[in-house]
Amino acid sequence: MISEKAKNISPSITLEIGGKVKTMIANGEKITNLTLGEPDFFTPSKAKLAGIKAITDNLTKYDLSSGNLELRKAICEKLESENNIKYTPDQIVASNGAKHAITNAAFAVINPGDEVIIPVPCWVSYPEIVKLAGGVPVLVPTKKENSFKMTVEDAQKYITEKTKMVILTNPNNPTGAVFTKDELLSICEYFTKKGIIIMSDEIYESITFDFDFVSVASLSKEIYDNTIIINGFSKCASMTGWRLGYSACNTEIAKSIASIQSHMTAHPSTISQQAGIVALRECKDDVLTMKNTYKQRRDYIVDFFKNWGKLEIIYPQGAFYAFIDISPLKDKLNSDKLSLKFCNDILDKEKLALVPGAGFFEDDFVRLSYAASMEEIKDGLEKIKHYVENL
Ligand SMILES: Cc1ncc(COP(=O)(O)O)c(C=O)c1O
Incomplete structure (x- = not known):
């Protein structure tokens, strides 16, 4: 019934986590959601x-x-x-x-x-x-x-x-x-x-x-x-x-x-x-205000990882994502699907949603979106720290 073209399309690996997040939210659980690929501002x-x-x-x-x-x-x-x-x-x-x-x-x-x-x-x-x-x-x-x-x-x-x-x-x-x-x-x-x-x-x-x-x-x-x-x-x-x-x-x-x-x-x-x-x-002023807000969040995230010193990120110079290197956790997580394991685990234990890097063809990393309030970002970062330090 289905065309070869359609069959050839891969389902998104990130859907699995996305589906789980939605179910947890629907069940009334409070999730810190740092997965979103869209600005957290209203249209001007x-x-x-x-x-x-x-x-x-x-x-x-x-x-x-x-x-x-x-x-x-x-x-x-x-x-x-x-x-x-x-x-x-x-x-x-x-x-x-x-x-x-x-x-x-x-x-x-x-x-x-x-x-x-x-x-x-x-x-x-x-x-x-x-x-x-x-x-x-x-x-x-x-x-x-x-x-x-x-x-x-x-x-x-x-x-x-x-x-x-x-x-x-x-x-x-x-x-x-x-x-x-x-x-x-x-x-x-x-x-x-x-x-x-x-x-x-x-x-x-x-x-x-x-x-x-x-x-x-x-x-x-x-x-x-x-x-x-x-x-x-x-x-x-x-x-x-x-x-x-x-x-x-x-x-x-x-x-x-x-x-x-x-x-x-x-x-x-x-x-x-x-x-x-x-x-x-x-x-143009609205666009600039959004950019300046993202920059404050970016600076906060960069300082957090620098001061903590356990995991590193790619220095984010644009967009609203921090790409976190989780390869130092390989031994502890012991999985051939490292980023999926990390994201599933941190979601279950800390109620924090991040996107597995495998979805972007880089399994040693996870993506944190800072198109979210400073409060959510701070909360998410503390959850990462707590999760990693208790592995
Ligand atoms: C790199 C990149 N290109 C294109 C798009 C799609 O943008 P649009 O909403 O305009 O279709 C996205 C959305 O996440 C993106 O990250």
């Missing part, structure tokens, strides 16, 4: 009001399938003023979230059997999206010592004649690492020279703490032509439920993305698109 008021106004103004009919023109103009303004890259609206396609933009782009460029380089640890959906598009995900291990940021050396041995695309995530989920301009230039020049398309997922770009974010497409004219930028409103403007994202790329690929989208979903909700315009043009 001005954006919300723009959504309400869109309804009362009857902006509730079909629009252009690549997205509302004013929204695409606002995206171009943002890319020019914040990222120093010039695009025209015909290079932009607004989609139902960044996940949808990634899927559209994968369908636009991947032929059956094409290989796609994905540095791991990585966000769970990339390999499955690549498979759905008929491609072959090639997972490339990276080094902990380099905060899991892929280098040319890491990638080289995985390049074949079939390599069509590479997916970069900057800032990174799950590691929180951010590429410097030099690191980015080195790998992007390499892939561009080889004619391998770069898909750069920049959805966490507004949440960087230590140096200015650099968009891949701003690096050089050649890299710009070779890159599909993915971005969206879920993380920067706390608009996860509005389902709004976009791609920016050369007109040839953009046309193909628009054509695919026109047959699959047409365009994102007109209401969300009106909210998106206002989020881009009028909510």
Whole structure:
């Protein structure tokens, strides 16, 4: 009954823990939940009001399938003023979230059997999206010592004649690492020279703490032509439920993305698109406030692990995740599924929910999301300490 394509999709390893957390909460247990991949802020008021106004103004009919023109103009303004890259609206396609933009782009460029380089640890959906598009995900291990940021050396041995695309995530989920301009230039020049398309997922770009974010497409004219930028409103403007994202790329690929989208979903909700315009043009202060709050939490977490000294984290420079190295606990936990064992155990004993690194293809780590209140974060950190010290 089920297609080979659907059968080929792996269920999320993190669902097991997620299901358990939901059941425990439903049973009335109090859980400190640091698993969430979405901001703990409300959507900025001005954006919300723009959504309400869109309804009362009857902006509730079909629009252009690549997205509302004013929204695409606002995206171009943002890319020019914040990222120093010039695009025209015909290079932009607004989609139902960044996940949808990634899927559209994968369908636009991947032929059956094409290989796609994905540095791991990585966000769970990339390999499955690549498979759905008929491609072959090639997972490339990276080094902990380099905060899991892929280098040319890491990638080289995985390049074949079939390599069509590479997916970069900057800032990174799950590691929180951010590429410097030099690191980015080195790998992007390499892939561009080889004619391998770069898909750069920049959805966490507004949440960087230590140096200015650099968009891949701003690096050089050649890299710009070779890159599909993915971005969206879920993380920067706390608009996860509005389902709004976009791609920016050369007109040839953009046309193909628009054509695919026109047959699959047409365009994102007109209401969300009106909210998106206002989020881009009028909510910069809200975005900054959120970033500053994440930074305070990040600093607290970094200090906690430094002072405690028993476990280490990848130094988080962006997004809202701390990736915790649990490899020193291998002997004590004695499991070939280390991160699952850790997460199950700490959930049972301490009522703390974290995401096992195995879900991101890195079993020696677990992910803590600090898209949560300071109180919950402090509570979660104390629970980790208590659990580890009593193993
Ligand atoms: C790296 C990365 N890309 C894309 C997405 C999807 O974002 P959206 O809500 O816009 O589909 C997420 C969500 O967790 C993510 O972490």
